Amino acid sequence: MRYLPNSPAERAAMLEATGHQAIEELFAQIPEELRLRGRLNLPGPLSEPEILAFFRQAASESSREYVSLLGAGAYAHYRPVSIDALLSRGEFFTAYTPYQAEIAQGTLQAMFEFQTLMTQLTGQEVANASLYDGSTAATEAVLMALRITRRERVVVARTLHPEYREVLRTYVRHQGVEVKEIGYAASGRVNLDQLQAALERETAAVVIQSPNFFGTLEDAAPIAEIAHRSNSLLIVAITEPLSLGIVRPPAEADIVCGEAQSFGVPVAFGGPYLGFLATREKFLRQMPGRLVGQTRDSKGRRGFVLTLATREQHIRREKATSNICTNQSLCALAATIYLSLLGKRGLKALAEHNLAKAHYAAQQLCTVPGMATPFGAPYFNEFVVQVPAEGEELLAALRAEKVIGGLNLRKFYPELANHLLVCVTETVSKAAIDRTAEVCRRYYSGGLPFPACRG
Amino acid sequence: MDDRRRHSALPGEPGQAPSVAKDMENRIRQARPHVTRNEDLIFEVSSPGKSGVELPPLDVPTVCAEELLGKGLHRADVEGFPEVSELEVIRHFTRLSTWNYGVDTGLYPLGSCTMKYNPRINEVVASLEGLATDHPYTPESLTQGCLRILHEAARCLAEITGMDAVSLQPAAGAQGELTGILLIRACLADRGNPRKHILVPDSAHGTNPASATISGYEVRNIKSNARGCVDLAELDRALTEDVAGLMLTNPNTLGIFETQIREISSLVHARGGLVYMDGANMNALVGVARPADFGVDVLHLNLHKTFSTPHGGGGPGSGPVAVKRGLEPYLPVPTIEQSTDGSYRLDYDRPKSIGRVRAFYGNFGVVVRALAYILANGPEGLRQTTEDAVLNANYVMSRLQDVYELPYDQACMHECVFSDRRQAARGVRTMDIAKRLIDYGFHPYTTAFPLIVSGALMIEPTESASQAELDNFIEAMRSIAAEIEEDPPFVLKAPHTTRISRLDEATAARKPLLRWKPE
Numbered sequence: 022m023r024y025l026p027n028s029p030a031e032r033a034a035m036l037e038a039t040g041h042q043a044i045e046e047l048f049a050q051i052p053e054e055l056r057l058r059g060r061l062n063l064p065g066p067l068s069e070p071e072i073l074a075f076f077r078q079a080a081s082e083s084s085r086e087y088v089s090l091l092g093a094g095a096y097a098h099y100r101p102v103s104i105d106a107l108l109s110r111g112e113f114f115t116a117y118t119p120y121q122a123e124i125a126q127g128t129l130q131a132m133f134e135f136q137t138l139m140t141q142l143t144g145q146e147v148a149n150a151s152l153y154d155g156s157t158a159a160t161e162a163v164l165m166a167l168r169i170t171r172r173e174r175v176v177v178a179r180t181l182h183p184e185y186r187e188v189l190r191t192y193v194r195h196q197g198v199e200v201k202e203i204g205y206a207a208s209g210r211v212n213l214d215q216l217q218a219a220l221e222r223e224t225a226a227v228v229i230q231s232p233n234f235f236g237t238l239e240d241a242a243p244i245a246e247i248a249h250r251s252n253s254l255l256i257v258a259i260t261e262p263l264s265l266g267i268v269r270p271p272a273e274a275d276i277v278c279g280e281a282q283s284f285g286v287p288v289a290f291g292g293p294y295l296g297f298l299a300t301r302e303k304f305l306r307q308m309p310g311r312l313v314g315q316t317r318d319s320k321g322r323r324g325f326v327l328t329l330a331t332r333e334q335h336i337r338r339e340k341a342t343s344n345i346c347t348n349q350s351l352c353a354l355a356a357t358i359y360l361s362l363l364g365k366r367g368l369k370a371l372a373e374h375n376l377a378k379a380h381y382a383a384q385q386l387c388t389v390p391g392m393a394t395p396f397g398a399p400y401f402n403e404f405v406v407q408v409p410a411e412g413e414e415l416l417a418a419l420r421a422e423k424v425i426g427g428l429n430l431r432k433f434y435p436e437l438a439n440h441l442l443v444c445v446t447e448t449v450s451k452a453a454i455d456r457t458a459e460v461c462r463r464y465y466s467g468g469l470p471f472p473a474c475r476g
Numbered sequence: 477m478d479d480r481r482r483h484s485a486l487p488g489e490p491g492q493a494p495s496v497a498k499d500m501e502n503r504i505r506q507a508r509p510h511v512t513r514n515e516d517l518i519f520e521v522s523s524p525g526k527s528g529v530e531l532p533p534l535d536v537p538t539v540c541a542e543e544l545l546g547k548g549l550h551r552a553d554v555e556g557f558p559e560v561s562e563l564e565v566i567r568h569f570t571r572l573s574t575w576n577y578g579v580d581t582g583l584y585p586l587g588s589c590t591m592k593y594n595p596r597i598n599e600v601v602a603s604l605e606g607l608a609t610d611h612p613y614t615p616e617s618l619t620q621g622c623l624r625i626l627h628e629a630a631r632c633l634a635e636i637t638g639m640d641a642v643s644l645q646p647a648a649g650a651q652g653e654l655t656g657i658l659l660i661r662a663c664l665a666d667r668g669n670p671r672k673h674i675l676v677p678d679s680a681h682g683t684n685p686a687s688a689t690i691s692g693y694e695v696r697n698i699k700s701n702a703r704g705c706v707d708l709a710e711l712d713r714a715l716t717e718d719v720a721g722l723m724l725t726n727p728n729t730l731g732i733f734e735t736q737i738r739e740i741s742s743l744v745h746a747r748g749g750l751v752y753m754d755g756a757n758m759n760a761l762v763g764v765a766r767p768a769d770f771g772v773d774v775l776h777l778n779l780h781k782t783f784s785t786p787h788g789g790g791g792p793g794s795g796p797v798a799v800k801r802g803l804e805p806y807l808p809v810p811t812i813e814q815s816t817d818g819s820y821r822l823d824y825d826r827p828k829s830i831g832r833v834r835a836f837y838g839n840f841g842v843v844v845r846a847l848a849y850i851l852a853n854g855p856e857g858l859r860q861t862t863e864d865a866v867l868n869a870n871y872v873m874s875r876l877q878d879v880y881e882l883p884y885d886q887a888c889m890h891e892c893v894f895s896d897r898r899q900a901a902r903g904v905r906t907m908d909i910a911k912r913l914i915d916y917g918f919h920p921y922t923t924a925f926p927l928i929v930s931g932a933l934m935i936e937p938t939e940s941a942s943q944a945e946l947d948n949f950i951e952a953m954r955s956i957a958a959e960i961e962e963d964p965p966f967v968l969k970a971p972h973t974t975r976i977s978r979l980d981e982a983t984a985a986r987k988p989l990l991r992w993k994p995e
């Protein structure tokens with residue numbers, strides 16, 4: 022086997038040094054009747070070209086020839102080639118958690134930079150070194166709020182990613198926590214009356230998303246005010262953090278968390294992604310996940326270490342702030358490289374391109390009789406389109422033209438059966454947008470007049 | 477300590493007063509990260525007006541962001557954000573990388589973490605267009621390749637563990653634990669009573685009790701016996717009718733196989749509980765024994781350990797759970813199923829499911845890599861790998877046990893655990909030995925656990941260590957033991973050859989400085 026460095030002679034010499042005659046003896050502690058007789062029913066061994074052929078075949082059975090207008094928590098952005106060039110350095114990707122700081126300064130300094138970038142983007146004071154993904158980051162934020170407030174109820178906007186809400190329920194189900202959901206207003210934003218009504222003295226936190234699942238940007242200020250009136254925390258989840266290049270961060274929030282896959286991490290069929298969590302300094306000791314801190318060595322030189330580990334499972338065990346151990350470090354490194362490449366100007370320009378593309382697309386789609394954008398509030402690169410009939414048929418027609426025309430919202434919102442969630446990033450060309458609108462027009466041609474386009 | 481002596485572990489430098497230890501140092505071939513480079517924070521190398529990317533021209537009409545978003549929502553720019561050219565980014569991160577030590581650099585015997593070789597082909601196939609680019613909500617008919625990979629990987633893992641069904645959703649080992657305990661809970665609740673406690677041996681990894689707590693259980697620790705294994709009498713006493721199950725690591729964190737695992741499982745089952753196995757140590761078992769035969773009801777695997785996916789400086793990982801038939805109805809949604817026409821689909825219609833533990837379908841890109849590893853090895857390669865991993869650990873153990881104390885003196889599986897008791901008598905602890913090992917060009921072993929060994933040195937060479945490299949490591953460990961006899965303060969100040977010396981962790985925690993701020 023090509024990965025194994027020892028020759029048969031070396032194996033024999035080593036075995037002899039252990040005082041054993043046969044390799045079987047080393048497994049003597051496994052009772053005879055528990056040992057596998059015979060061989061595993063697995064494919065292989067395969068040579069490198071055979072492995073390549075297998076995965077190339079799988080890769081060909083994909084949507085790679087399609088224009089995709091899918092977003093909904095996973096965003097296709099161009100990844101500069103420098104990212105993979107740097108990630109593929111073995112010193113980065115074959116290292117583990119930087120327990121031994123003296124030979125892990127590369128990872129540690131990069132994580133410190135990542136933490137800094139996330140605080141700058143979110144307007145918060147501290148950020149951790151990553152969590153699994155946006156769904157678990159939102160969940161960890163809620164668990165954190167429960168600890169901080171010592172309360173047991175949370176109010177969650179239905180415009181928080183539906184799968185994030187599912188994960189939250191899985192985690193809190195057995196902790197006696199009550200989750201109340203509130204709806205959206207005609208603008209696509211959180212329904213403030215419902216929020217007001219749902220809040221109780223026992224509410225630990227209000228969880229919203231912005232841009233929300235419909236792509237609509239929330240105004241965090243009034244929501245924070247309502248939440249803070251009952252001494253509840255405001256948690257803002259963000260699944261498209263590129264928006265922060267031109268959208269004011271929710272500075273009123275107590276915890277800002279979410280998914281940073283947009284920052285240089287491939288869409289890759291849902292993972293691995295990059296959960297993040299940022300908050301105020303006063304909540305530091307209730308934060309989940311790893312933190313890198315700056316300090317000095319014995320000669321006074323600057324260096325970085327994992328710090329505040331007394332929150333974590335390896336020290337606190339059942340009393341830890343989270344069970345997370347392995348996190349998403351390499352994805353955080355990808356984001357650090359990506360954001361460094363873009364920089365202040367690039368981030369802003371790219372966000373503006375996304376804004377322009379999405380608004381152009383919305384405009385074009387709205388020229389199709391019967392199609393409209395029902396929500397009036399501002400959006401970034403994703404929006405909801407109302408279509409004349411159930412969306413699935415249109416999506417099939419678009420597929421026939423090699424376009425994945427967005428997400429049918431019926432999947433998560435039965436009341437929005439004739440609505441599609443459409444995302445347009447910088448990777449979608451004007452030609453593709455025009456073609457999409459054209460297919461829609463052809464599909465619906467001869468339709469009746471429908472409500473005019475708003476927003 | 478004079479200066480030359482401090483640097484005596486650098487190759488080719490003449491040392492002071494010749495000693496056995498110093499001769500050793502010079503003989504032992506070394507691998508060490510770059511010590512001379514300087515590199516400021518990216519924010520400090522930044523200067524206004526630069527960027528490392530240029531966007532293609534915008535092909536749609538430009539918009540006025542401030543107008544579209546409104547004054548209240550619009551942001552002018554991100555204060556403090558770096559401004560650097562592409563070359564500066566490349567240099568910055570390349571230099572940072574040279575301060576790191578990875579498996580590619582040299583031996584990384586970090587116990588319990590299985591720091592094996594991460595084959596390059598895994599990276600290549602995971603980045604293929606189609607696999608790296610398909611969106612998780614792509615219609616099933618257009619993403620059959622991704623679904624097939626998930627299905628095939630799950631089938632392989634079921635075969636390797638002998639279990640009946642696998643969920644690939646958990647993002648890492650700890651989330652696999654949480655998932656597994658939630659499955660136990662759902663099953664017991666279905667039987668009428670979810671019960672209150674989970675038993676965890678005192679040798680367990682910290683994630684075990686932490687995960688059980690999130691699942692709504694109270695953790696009861698149980699003491700290990702003189703062999704470092706579960707004490708049946710103690711287990712018998714602890715197994716009240718409030719106990720939902722036992723979380724057992726096998727081989728355990730001492731690298732010892734729980735010989736009585738069948739009796740343990742039977743006892744737990746007889747009392748109405750279920751058995752969870754922490755499969756972090758599967759590298760000792762693949763192709764040799766299958767957890768299904770142990771009486772285990774559910775276990776997690778760490779693809780980033782046993783199945784060669786890179787640790788990435790702390791992740792991403794992947795922690796699939798494998799279950800027996802009885803727990804299958806409770807698996808997270810969706811599962812990946814094959815239809816009668818041979819096509820693959822996501823099944824959400826699972827009324828007894830515990831729900832989701834993360835968005836989408838798990839760390840797909842990690843699963844791709846693990847499948848590539850399984851295919852590369854085939855059944856014989858996997859078995860040979862296990863044999864080599866166990867042989868390597870036993871080789872290290874047999875050649876170090878005269879200088880380091882072996883608290884549980886018996887053949888080990890994939891790792892061996894020493895205690896620093898002899899060295900502690902000279903005032904040198906496991907972490908000090910670990911730091912000195914860095915000077916010899918090795919990544920240290922694990923120092924933080926198992927907690928039942930005072931001052932543990934947990935060494936897992938994996939199958940990726942050659943005899944030559946292990947001989948170097950063994951000599952280094954022996955040399956350090958000699959140094960401790962001769963000159964303990966020298967070891968206490970190690971490492972002497974790294975870019976920075978020991979860091980002030982106390983101040984870091986007392987006055988946390990967690991982000992860069994402009995002067």
Ligand SMILES: Cc1ncc(COP(=O)(O)O)c(C=O)c1O
Nearest residue numbers: 346347588648649650681683756
């Ligand atoms: C024995 C054991 N169990 C569980 C875990 C947790 O796995 P992960 O870090 O993937 O969450 C570890 C990891 O380090 C471990 O060594």
